[in-house]
Amino acid sequence: MAKIQTSVKKQRIRTLTRKDVEKSMEKKLADKKITKKLIVDTFFESLRELIMTADPILRVEIRDFGVFEVKKTKPKPKARNLKTGEFVYVPGRRKMHFKPGKILKNFLKEITD
Secondary structure, three states: OOOOOOOOOOOOOEOOOOHHHHHHHHHHOOOOOOOOHHHHHHHHHHHHHHHHOOOEEEEEOOOOEEEEEEEEOOOOEEEOOOOOOOEEEEEOEEEEEEOHHHHHHHHHHHHOO
């Protein structure tokens, strides 16, 4: 029997790396007096802005830390309201997902007493 191949193209996810975060921070920190608070605030602000550029999906990978992903969810035409029992339509949306890196994952696997 011959196999029938269907061409299902996966959408390529745009991946940003640590260098992209560094470039974003460098632009924000230019010509400013650098303090610890400013560095931390700038890091989170840069990360947030990069994640918000998702159109519609995105992946921000920071080696040895983890991966932030913006994913699309499918619409659910037959979700049910548990209080009333009626069926409602839930539109698709985007969600944020974090996958820890190898070091964090190994730490979280350890059993603590």
